[in-house]
Amino acid sequence: MKRTFPPVLALFVILVLTALLRNGMQPGPGEVDTMQRALDRFENAQHMLRRDVISVRAGLLRSYDPIVEDVDALYAALAPLDRMAQTPANKALIEDLQASARRQEALTEALKSDSALLQNSLAYFSTLSASDDLFDQANVEAGRLTGAMLRLTLNTSSDTQALVDRRIADFAAGPGRSGRDREARAVLLSHARLLRQLLPETDARLTALLAEDDVAARAQLRAWISHERVRAETRAQRYRNALYATAVLLTVVLAGLGVRLAVHMANLKRRGAFERGLAEMSAEIVAARPEEVKARFDSGLARLALHAQADAAFLFGEGDYGCARIWPRPYQGADPDWAPAARALAGLAQRRADGVFRGAATWPWPEGQDAAPRRANIVAMVLVNEHGDHCVLGFARFEGRVQIRDADLGVMRLALDVLAGGVRRSRMEQQRSALEVRLQQAGRTEAIGTFAGGIAHNFNNILSAIAGYVEMASAIPKTPRAVTRYVEQIGVAVGRARRLVDLILLYGARSSPVRQRVDLRALLGESVSLLSAAHGQTATFAIEAGEEDYRVLGDPSRLQQIILNLASNAVQAMGGNGQVALTLGRRVNRAPVEKTSGVLLAGDYVVLSVVDHGVGMSAATRSRIFEPFFTTRPEGNGLGLATTAETARELGGAVNVRSVLGSGSTFEVWLPAGGQAPVGAVSAPGRGETVLLLSDSESLCQDEERIAALGYEPVGFVEIERAIAALRAWPQRFDAMVARTNRAECAIALRQAAPALGLILLSDTRLRANAPLRTLAASLPNSRLLSGSLTATDLAEVIAQAPTATGGV
Template identity: 35%
Template sequence: MRVGSFAAGAVALVLLLTWIAFRGMSAELDDWKHASTVLEKIETARNMIDRNVLSARTGILRNYDPIVREIGLVRSSVERLRSDTVGDAEIGDAVGALQEALVRDERLIEEFKSRNALLQNSLAYFVVLNQNLEGQSQSQGQSRDFAGQIGRLAAAMLRLTLDTTPGSAAHVDAQLDVLLITSIATGNVVAAQPLLEHGRMLRDQLPATDALLRDLLSSPASGHMEAVQRLIEERAAAAGAAASMFRYMLYIISVLLVCMLVYLGAQLQARARALRFRADFEHAIAAISTRFLSSGSADPTSHVERALSELAACIGADRAYFVDGRMAGDYQWSRNGVDPAPGWPERMRRLAAAFERGDNGTIHVPAIRRSARATTRARTGREIDRGPGDAIDQMADAGLHAWVGVPSPDAESPGGILGFDALRPGPMTRWHDYGLFRMAFDTISAAVERDWLTREKERLEAGLQQARRMETVGALASGVAHNFNNIVGAILGYTEMARERVPPDGRLAENLDEIRLAAERALALVDQILTFGRRGISQRKLTRVRDLVDETASMLAASLPPRIELRVRDSSGDTRIPADPARLQQVLMNLAANAAQAMDGEGVIDIAIAAIETGDAVRLGSDELGPGRYATLRVTDGGRGMDTATQERIFEPFFTTRSDGNGLGLATAREIVREHGGAISVRSAPGEGTTFEVWLPYAIPESRPKESAPGRQLPVTSLRGEGETVLILDGDGQRLLRLEEIVAALGYEPVGVTRAEEAARSLGRPGSEFVAVLICEPRSSAFDVSALLRREAPALPIILATTSAADIHPPALAAAGIREIVHSPVTPAELARALSFCRKSQETAAG
């Protein structure tokens, strides 16, 4: 009964599809045939219009109603054609062009009707007048010349009605002129005047009407109709071909559907068996999960191995293994006598990368056979392929007949895999529902990860305590650094002022120099602490790597011990990087200083510059760089070197191996390199020296002239003023007094104020002449103060004292009228250079 119903349904489906094939695809073809019929009606109506127009021109047709009817028929037919082809843009455009041409023809027909009516009327009058005048001339016995001229004019006009060429028109003009002269000579001017008027009118109307008729008969509508007809024929032919094709396709599909139904019916029983097997497999996974949950925090090794054996038994695998790349777990199970070769799970984890994953994230290789290419490679010893084919050949060499792998879907755990090896043909090759293995992978991975997370939690808690201590120390150090910076700045300022007032070779001068050096070292330490904690946006520009290294080397030559030799090797060419040169110079200075200290002040520091382009990701220390182009700076020394433990902590803030170090140099260097999108690494061994390698992304810009190197700064003593007046604005009274003393010590006359309004009034007083204005205000209000002062003295240079200018853009400074920036707290040397620059700019403007 079931077979009979199934067969009846299949026959009904075939009959239904066959009926659709022969009946469902003819509507479009009928539409195009109907459009072609409408187009034929338009053509017939146009032909009738042309015939009627010609009849009206010859005088046969006196009534224009047939023309009007045909025009109405053309209009309605065009509208019907447009509605029939509305779904086809190309035919719609062609029909639109046809409709425009027909509208033009209608305008020409209307004009023709008006002209032809006037023409026929004038022609009738001309004939009557001609006959009357000729009869009168004969009855009254007038001159034969006059009567003959009337006849010749009639003949010329008759010729013009048949031939409206310029020659016929000129002949009529000549006859009209002769008749006019003859009528004057014979005294018949009054009688001939109406004939002459109608003759001239006919002479004008006949050529114009025929020209209009020629335009009408040469209408572009015929070409547009041919184009529409061609497109309709193409669409009809395509629709007919499509109808035939779809009839055959639907018939074939019907047959295929019947075959598919038969096949699906045969698979129902196999599917039922598969569902029973799936239920058993899910039950096994549930049992494994229950054991993992009940095991608590015990070592999961035995439970994982048992789970692998149960899963392998379900599909007839001979080996099973689970590897987690993140947690470094490696669990294996194998049937007796089929132990894997050493390193086999790791090898399969690498081979899995050559295969594409299925929809459920699994990889199934049902049959593994050694390929001909593998035989050729074994014979010749040459590598042929590194894709899936090569991986299958390696599996075949290991004796595998089938393989199932479940790679980790988590990007944080690369390389994790659950694998099953079949060393003999068996049920594993007939099993297809591998999506369950993703569930098995997740179950085992969760159990292993739970154990790993427990141990990781303990490690992170210890690290968190250390991080909290470091955070507290860092916050305390940053707060102390800001206050200490002001104190040291005051010490340095007063020391330099005192140094200017003592003899240069005395004991007191030496003591002041030592105080100044100690204060500068303290400022450098504070600056390193603040720089390490700052996260400002540096000003980048395209910088040539070799120029950056050469400039840094010139500074190092003056600061390194005399027995340190600095060597620079360059293979980078014209490599340029988007960088903040000052901050990258700080990186090189720190690395070179560390290298000199590691060699105890004697040896060679080698700086190698190169340009590298890589297509793979590169790991440098704890950072990873993607594929791209990089400029590399390698700083190598032959010093004491470091052990592994020291290398792991060398970039930590405040970690140092020297008693006089502060532990911020390398930490700051790494932060600067990271800000530039690069990475830094260290390679060292005790007694073998140390190599620091810096990678920075680079670009090769168009060639441009090199920027001139900045000149060497002049000493403070050569930058003293000559009594010029300097206006100082600082809301802090104590700091204002110290700034006035510094400015006075530099040879200038200070005028200090604490409010912006007082500064503006000082600038506005008659006769006040200032060489510059020094603003020591918070950056949030400094630009407003600058704008206020510029209204009083637009050309006066303004100097801004700020703790950091890293995130101030040069265009903003220029717009505010700020010429120079000095570091706060202000030092005499930096202020002297800024004032000297302002004084020179004033002198240049005055000259």
Template identity: 30%
Template structure:
């Protein structure tokens, strides 16, 4: 199955602060649930206070009655009851808001009524205290006076007491029950006593006053007591208690539901916290496993980053580390073909036959799952015996695969010692990462090898560029000399009409000069100043043409033999380059050979069905023409062999070696898309094998690379020539004259312009050598300056005006200039004015 296609959505990381926040939330909800319970202490305090009102009010009534009966020594109990009632009301005012009940306004209203009733009671008590004090005082004095009067022997007193014989009894009965039945007789007797002779006696008068005060005060005191007894304080307290208990009942019900809700939320939060903690532990385990895997991946990458040549050892070590990580005893990593049918490479401790058997059983299924895609493929091995692989809950190992490139894929095989539970998603994901790391490491190693090869080629190219710069400068100077040789040689050949030996010598000079011209062209190509001229040619013809010169160029003690097959296909390139390559290789072989050295040159066709590794490159499969140069010299040391094609690298610097010969060989061979293989054994000799791709086209005859076309001649047209060098100017004048034109030479542009101003006629052509200017001039500006006169520029390949913007009217003739190239250029500019001018090569 595809690992990534069935991967669950990535879960967000669980931060610790979330769990802490949830714990705090659960704790707060629990506190809220506890806080929603009405305060038991407050509730008990309120009930106690309400009961205290009843008790204090009852105590008040009791104490009032006792005070009326004269049983209290003072009124402190009565005052205390009133104070307690007020204190209880104040306490209730504070307790009700703390109780949590919602109907506090109703409770406050009832409490206000209760307080008003207590205030009324307090006023009655104050009145009672005043009246009762007088009453009790009168009772005390009256009783004392009456007792003293009964004991008196004064006849007047005795007579007065005789008048009111029943007064004491009536007073006692009136005190117990104030009533008109007793009040009237008492007042009658008191009046009689006041009219008696004893009325003037102080004790009698005092007794009468206090008795009358008792009669006046006692009804008022009893009325006050009845008002106190009829007080609504107890009723208001009961009403307040009922209101409070009703509100408290509602509060208790709501509190119970709130506690249930908040408690449930708290419990749910605790359960969720437990789930998060479990997930956090799982995530921590997963992250720990991921971190360990990242360390493993870093170890694998470091193993591949080390400088080593044995990729197999690095892969085997990395596989062992992967197997240890996943607790596996058997492991293997294979590079297979894209159709998952052929094992190209196998690493690990699994036998190749067992792995191939496994691959045969899984190839169709893996191909159906598109194992060569960009995503890892996973397959569970259920049984220890590798026979059948159904999906199941048990696992004996895993197969993970992924594409390496378009033509190959990688397969990772891991087997456990014992059957265990099937890997979870995280482990399957890590298995996919494991094969990704192995494949990336393998690809990175290949990329590093390719990078090193490219760096070596870049370094080689830079060295060749330095050589090219040097070669371009040499060719620039050599062009002028070669132009004079060819020019005068051609004129000498034309002036010598007889078939003499001198004419043959001149022809050889011209032939060698043309060969030198092509060599200069190749040097300029090497220095990137000329485009390489390549055509199909017969390699056998080019080799056979240069072999005689090779034999003449090497010492006579060194023999040369050839083994050249016939019927060879053509190659695409330049025969001059091949001849230079063969000359350089043979000269090096001769220098490395002993006194009786031998050089063997062979040429044959070879075929390769696969990519083949060579000493300095890789050879793609295909048909090739193999040019081999073998000697029996001293050979090349193994440490030197990788550097032999580097420019300026030489082991014979003391004997005049420049290190440019093999660099030129490498440049020419690679320029023809060829490959080089060098085999060397110290003290036994060296063999250079040059492989050139075979093409099946008709070859261009070798002579066409040297011979020119028939020379077109002029008809006396006037040609102005400007050339700074006197010898070259004279040579060009003679060549132009030989081509039947009328030349006029000038040493500078100023002289040419003076002639034009004085002559009064226009030339048919102006031929200007760019050597007249120190720096390359603006060719377009010069062409416009001469307006209707055709202009032809003689240009050294290093100063051909390529830096300027090209114009259709600019024509260049590159040096060295042969008669045919000069004749063609003059004919194109003068004889074909209607045609567009071209660039002579």
């Protein structure tokens, strides 16, 4: 319908203009002009008829054919008038003219007859007057009669008629002398009497014919024709005015269309340039190195703000879209907290059907020192993924409106998709890099632990021999006191060496850690009691914790060891005197970030801070404090902080250190809140445990790579029958089972084949849509259903909970 409308409209306009032009060029209708010409022909025919009749009466015209043609012309002129009579009044007038024409025809016919007789009689008189031998002698009366008849021919007045009557009487009274004379007299007398009768009658008919002129009817018809002409001219003028107005309107419309077309072309050119810039921005973000990503985002926001003519552009996301970037940056000298405002705008946009918020909202004022929020015109659009994570792209302008039209929303949504995709790619790359770093660290730590453990075991054997000899030497009676004192000092050194060996064995231990939810607030209070008893009155400990949830997943004894290690180090850094501040807080990390002990992934964390005002550390010391066996104290062993960092890493966290030489230190331990590992975290890699993997042919390789990257050895199967046969043939070979399936019978078959092994079901369907499989997994012992990514924590837990578990993480 939309495609056919413009041609139909154009055709309609052409027809209207044509109609206006035709009606404006014809000042009167054709019927009026035809009537005018017919009336003119009627009058002309009537004049021609009178002329010809007079010519016949005068004897100048001998043929009656012109008169017949004149009569025919009268009727021919009346024919169109009769056909075009438009009103009853006009019809009556035309009928009057027709009646007049008929009367003129009748008079003409009579005149034609009379004229023929007159011509005959006048011809006889002419012959008589030219021949003198018709009478016996010259007859005066005949001459007088001829003269009187000639006079009657010219004038048919009553006096002339009386004179003719006397002359006829005188001529009739004269005697005839011979028969020939009497006969001639009789013929002349009969012609005289005929002329006496016809000439007055002919003149009377001629007078009647000349008087037969319906001037009033013709005048009324002409007046009506003139009125119709005026009406037609007025109507034509209206059409011409309408044509002019239409032409002006069409010109205005065409000019408007031209302006709109020019604006549209400019917008298309502007949009094309913007889309090219958007493609370049996307390519730059994709090709950017990790250290260049933030600069690319800022550059992209600057382009978008320039396109929208905005004072500020921001990109804010949470969850998978975790980011917080704003342009201009720095915010023109001020750095207001704009994240809450961006989060509120994301909520407003989500409530809109199209996901776009337009209107006034409070936004931080960027200029000068006054960072108080002000009302600004805002355009914000939100993108939400299937997990409910959102990413909002917004623009703010304090004076005027943000220049984003409805036609630009599609491009801006594309820009949001590009930026959000860039955020996700950047996060995935950071998580991949962090995973590689963590795996490398785990490998190095495991190697060091294995090496140290082996040395410690051998060293422990040597210490055992020394301790035995010490006991034997102490049992020798009458040993000199000096020797006894030396033997006791050897025993004390052996005790210290045993404690060092225990720390080395703890650092390199391969035992399965206990995993349970631990309230750090309560654990911190218990630890401070132990610290106060150990350090006496010279050192004090201040605890600061809010009312938030500070539960984490871990081993209470190892978590307490972290607190004791850090607090004891703080007391020692202050020389045994002073106050140590221990603070608990909650922090949200939107993207992977580098901490002192390693990369910390995105997530929600509980942060334990230990602050002292001791001697502090140099940058060189800070860079090595988490290395095993590195220490700055002669009595230290270099394993306390290494064990702290390793324990935090196993729990999916990290340790960060801030210190200034001579001004004290702050140690922050970041642990996943609520016992949940952060996004993409591997809380503890495996130790080479064997995992039976059942997957489809398309996902098998990817699942095997994932399990191998987590530190486990996968054995993959595509067919359930072969997997069950492997379980039954060598049940001790496997430490856990992982099956990617949506079928309940597969889960039941695996559980029946190996009741003691932990089972993880990977479902490609979201949990809400797979309620039967979820219920089955809950009913099976040591089984769980996952709809997301498989983590080392999941494998470690099912392996640790298995009665036949042989290893752990």
